[in-house]
Amino acid sequence: MAGPRTDHHVVLRIVAKPLIPIIALFALYVHFHGDYSPGGGFQAGVIIVVAIVLYALIFGITPAMRAVPPVFARSLAGLGFIIYASVGVWSLIMGGNFLDYDVLFNEEPGGHMGQHYGILMVELGVLFAVAGSMLSIFYAFAGRVTEIKDEDW
Amino acid sequence: MLDFVLERGNYWAIIGLMMIGLYTLFAATNLIKKLVGLSIFQTSIILFYISLSRIDGGTAPILYGKDAGGHGGGHDEASGAHGAASEAAHSAADAAHGASDAAHAAASAHGLENIYSNPLPHVLMLTAIVVGVATLAVGLALVVRIREAYGTIESDEIRETDLEVARAEFAVDKSDEASAA
Amino acid sequence: MMDWILQIAPAWAEAHAPALLILLPMLAGPLSAFLPGGGRLAWLLTVVVTTLCTLLSIILLAQVQSVEGGAIISYAMGGWAPPHGIEFRIDALNVLVLLLVSSIALLTSIFSWPTIKAEIADGKRAMFFGAFQVCFMGLLGVAATGDAFNLFVFLELSSIATYVLVALGSGRDRRALPAAINYLLMGTIGASFYVVGVGFLYAATGTLNMADLAVQLQDVGGNRAVQVGFAFILVGLGLKAAMFPLHQWLPNAYAYSPSFVTAFLAATATKVAIYAMVRFLFSVFSLDFAFEGMSLAFILAPMGIAAMLACSFQAIFQADIRRTLAYSSVAQVGYMLLGISLGTAAGVSAGMFHLVNHALMKGALFMAVGGVVLTYQGTRIHDFAGLGRSAPWTMTAFAIAGLSLIGVPLTAGFQSKFALVSALLESGWWWAALIVVFSSVLAVVYMGRILEAVFFRAPNNPHKEHKEAPLLILVPLWILAIANIWVGVSGGFVYGLADDAASALFIGGAS
Numbered sequence: 146m147a148g149p150r151t152d153h154h155v156v157l158r159i160v161a162k163p164l165i166p167i168i169a170l171f172a173l174y175v176h177f178h179g180d181y182s183p184g185g186g187f188q189a190g191v192i193i194v195v196a197i198v199l200y201a202l203i204f205g206i207t208p209a210m211r212a213v214p215p216v217f218a219r220s221l222a223g224l225g226f227i228i229y230a231s232v233g234v235w236s237l238i239m240g241g242n243f244l245d246y247d248v249l250f251n252e253e254p255g256g257h258m259g260q261h262y263g264i265l266m267v268e269l270g271v272l273f274a275v276a277g278s279m280l281s282i283f284y285a286f287a288g289r290v291t292e293i294k295d296e297d298w
Numbered sequence: 299m300l301d302f303v304l305e306r307g308n309y310w311a312i313i314g315l316m317m318i319g320l321y322t323l324f325a326a327t328n329l330i331k332k333l334v335g336l337s338i339f340q341t342s343i344i345l346f347y348i349s350l351s352r353i354d355g356g357t358a359p360i361l362y363g364k365d366a367g368g369h370g371g372g373h374d375e376a377s378g379a380h381g382a383a384s385e386a387a388h389s390a391a392d393a394a395h396g397a398s399d400a401a402h403a404a405a406s407a408h409g410l411e412n413i414y415s416n417p418l419p420h421v422l423m424l425t426a427i428v429v430g431v432a433t434l435a436v437g438l439a440l441v442v443r444i445r446e447a448y449g450t451i452e453s454d455e456i457r458e459t460d461l462e463v464a465r466a467e468f469a470v471d472k473s474d475e476a477s478a479a
Numbered sequence: 480m481m482d483w484i485l486q487i488a489p490a491w492a493e494a495h496a497p498a499l500l501i502l503l504p505m506l507a508g509p510l511s512a513f514l515p516g517g518g519r520l521a522w523l524l525t526v527v528v529t530t531l532c533t534l535l536s537i538i539l540l541a542q543v544q545s546v547e548g549g550a551i552i553s554y555a556m557g558g559w560a561p562p563h564g565i566e567f568r569i570d571a572l573n574v575l576v577l578l579l580v581s582s583i584a585l586l587t588s589i590f591s592w593p594t595i596k597a598e599i600a601d602g603k604r605a606m607f608f609g610a611f612q613v614c615f616m617g618l619l620g621v622a623a624t625g626d627a628f629n630l631f632v633f634l635e636l637s638s639i640a641t642y643v644l645v646a647l648g649s650g651r652d653r654r655a656l657p658a659a660i661n662y663l664l665m666g667t668i669g670a671s672f673y674v675v676g677v678g679f680l681y682a683a684t685g686t687l688n689m690a691d692l693a694v695q696l697q698d699v700g701g702n703r704a705v706q707v708g709f710a711f712i713l714v715g716l717g718l719k720a721a722m723f724p725l726h727q728w729l730p731n732a733y734a735y736s737p738s739f740v741t742a743f744l745a746a747t748a749t750k751v752a753i754y755a756m757v758r759f760l761f762s763v764f765s766l767d768f769a770f771e772g773m774s775l776a777f778i779l780a781p782m783g784i785a786a787m788l789a790c791s792f793q794a795i796f797q798a799d800i801r802r803t804l805a806y807s808s809v810a811q812v813g814y815m816l817l818g819i820s821l822g823t824a825a826g827v828s829a830g831m832f833h834l835v836n837h838a839l840m841k842g843a844l845f846m847a848v849g850g851v852v853l854t855y856q857g858t859r860i861h862d863f864a865g866l867g868r869s870a871p872w873t874m875t876a877f878a879i880a881g882l883s884l885i886g887v888p889l890t891a892g893f894q895s896k897f898a899l900v901s902a903l904l905e906s907g908w909w910w911a912a913l914i915v916v917f918s919s920v921l922a923v924v925y926m927g928r929i930l931e932a933v934f935f936r937a938p939n940n941p942h943k944e945h946k947e948a949p950l951l952i953l954v955p956l957w958i959l960a961i962a963n964i965w966v967g968v969s970g971g972f973v974y975g976l977a978d979d980a981a982s983a984l985f986i987g988g989a990s
Contacts, residue, residue, distance in 0.1 A: 182360070187424060223509035230506045233498070237491075243498035245558035275428075282435045289442065323668070329660060336667055343671055343678070350682050419681075422628050426674060429635045433667050436642050440660045443646065447653040456657050463654075468798060471861045 518604025738849025
């Protein structure tokens with residue numbers, strides 16, 4: 146690796162550093178504001194991954210894998226899947242149909258807690274699953290040994 | 299005649315993209331190019347669905363203005379939105395036949411002030427995009443593995459190598475049978 | 480007659496069976512992908528899940544049969560009422576497919592462990608079972624759902640998992656990789672065609688629910704958009720079902736994937752696509768539209784016949800047993816299509832009956848081949864020579880299933896071919912009946928070639944000692960082999976199910 150003196154990516158690094166947390170924050174906004182404006186788990190998940198991919202592009206794939214290990218990415222995808230299904234199980238236990246948000250909190254007819262939080266939880270599952278699997282896909286391709294050396298670019 | 303062509307501009311674009319995609323898929327020997335063709339093909343389908351959902355003068359399907367305030371919130375809100383969605387679905391069907399007036403009538407008949415485009419095809423295509431991404435990822439992963447196993451990603455070269463292997467196997471079988479007999 | 484099942488089944492399982500059927504593999508799939516222990520725990524979880532799914536399918540069957548003429552169970556996902564929300568709709572037709580898929584999945588997953596241990600690398604096994612359960616869930620979903628777009632999602636879910644499963648055969652033979660990518664390209668085109676077709680139907684009717692589509696299409700009639708949609712859907716599902724000219728992906732995919740995957744896919748994947756095709760032809764589109772408006776009999780019947788003849792011929796000239804069996808699968812799809820193309824209740828019930836029987840025999844045949852691959856490492860006819868003496872139990876079951884494939888009396892294959900021929904004669908298609916008989920002769924040739932090598936030729940390999948497949952393979956193999964004989968001797972039960980399925984389409988299908 147080239148030392149800091151000969152680093153020609155310095156502009157990229159400086160610009161990316163503040164950008165990455167903002168991108169991640171924006172993902173959370175897209176997620177939690179998803180029932181008032183366009184957005185939701187899919188989009189938020191992809192945006193979170195964009196932050197990590199940007200980090201990997203600029204600081205290298207190895208530091209990115211240290212920050213967010215591939216095992217974690219894979220488990221996150223599985224966890225998202227399970228969160229999604231467990232909300233369904235929860236609604237089954239509460240006596241409703243599969244994924245019937247109305248019954249989640251045993252509320253009066255007309256209450257909308259269930260619809261509101263039910264969809265948020267499901268979307269959280271989607272967010273985890275999408276983020277985890279997109280990141281796993283990225284690692285799977287980027288993490289392989291490249292045949293083109295960095296100097297040849 | 300020209301009107302006939304121009305009015306259906308979206309369909310010509312869709313057909314064009316679909317044919318380009320399919321042609322690339324069949325004609326290219328490079329596996330990556332095949333996958334690119336597949337992606338173009340899928341994109342044309344996404345465009346097809348999205349153009350179905352368009353209604354003349356319709357806006358993004360989020361209730362606003364009087365429509366949003368009209369409902370008391372809670373579950374009514376949800377079912378109201380749902381009704382609107384299905385109404386929009388039916389009016390989209392009309393719109394697809396070019397009768398945009400009918401769409402207006404349908405929207406106003408349901409008591410909505412504004413016209414909204416049909417959200418359902420958008421949701422469907424969100425799913426289709428995810429499916430497409432997953433397929434593409436699996437496909438590219440396979441190409442990487444093929445490159446490692448065969449040293450090439452040209453499908454005709456791969457077929458050639460496989461054919462040689464098959465011929466060799468066949469020859470072994472024949473000679474064994476001859477010696478057994 | 481199955482009321483006792485409803486007596487002992489818990490109420491929650493009865494009420495939510497359609498959802499639980501999908502939910503169990505959905506939960507267990509990602510879970511088993513992360514289980515430690517070199518895949519053993521994941522395998523156990525898979526067996527448990529497939530067992531539970533089989534039980535749930537039996538409960539559903541009992542529920543459907545509890546009403547004279549077959550009940551229709553509708554399950555609204557998320558509590559949204561059917562025409563707008565996604566509905567799972569179980570009737571006599573798809574309960575048969577659900578039962579078939581889940582019981583085959585149970586048997587093959589019991590069978591899988593010894594072969595997986597030999598064919599899949601240590602670290603990949605847990606993930607392998609995760610992918611298998613996703614595939615299983617997708618197939619169940621296709622069979623259970625009553626929503627046209629939801630069907631596409633489940634179809635692609637199962638297909639993507641299948642591409643991965645096929646590609647994992649590359650540990651044994653690298654040719655699995657090109658096979659998998661060909662399957663991926665063709666399968667994705669098929670699914671995309673299906674989506675285009677659904678898009679046209681949606682444009683014409685504004686609904687995606689299959690039952691609602693059937694009603695709306697009655698009003699729309701022979702609209703051009705509907706006709707185009709029909710053609711797209713038929714081609715799309717035909718690709719997935721390996722309908723004759725669209726079957727090029729199948730032989731290699733079956734020949735080079737892991738033994739377990741081949742046994743499972745051969746018995747279920749194309750069957751589910753054929754189910755979806757039948758569902759669209761008869762229940763979404765009316766009989767008049769499909770057969771008179773679009774003259775479907777003139778498309779499906781020639782395709783079916785061409786498959787029966789051309790692929791049986793190709794099967795004769797294969798050196799690899801798995802390729803022989805794969806080509807024979809395409810030919811057998813031809814029988815099913817021929818039955819369906821009659822457009823009569825007798826024809827469809829013969830087609831469905833053959834569908835079930837074909838799953839039984841191909842499952843058994845590929846399991847036996849998997850057993851041989853495990854013990855002797857070889858899938859060519861040449862490797863099978865003389866195995867009748869060194870592995871008699873495996874090979875006897877193989878022979879039973881093979882005779883069933885030919886259609887020898889007292890086996891399942893005979894029963895369904897007999898049903899097919901009598902349905903053909905009933906409609907006056909005596910020439911097609913003759914072709915069925917001729918194609919069975921071709922089956923005698925290609926199976927006879929293998930059986931001759933197995934039982935009458937001296938072993939090629941001098942160091943082939945007496946070596947039987949392990950018990951985990953033999954038990955499910957023999958269950959399927961005995962099922963072949965049982966259906967063949969008293970075909971009543973399975974034939975009754977297929978008949979119920981067909982009559983559900985022809986009497987209450989549209990409403």
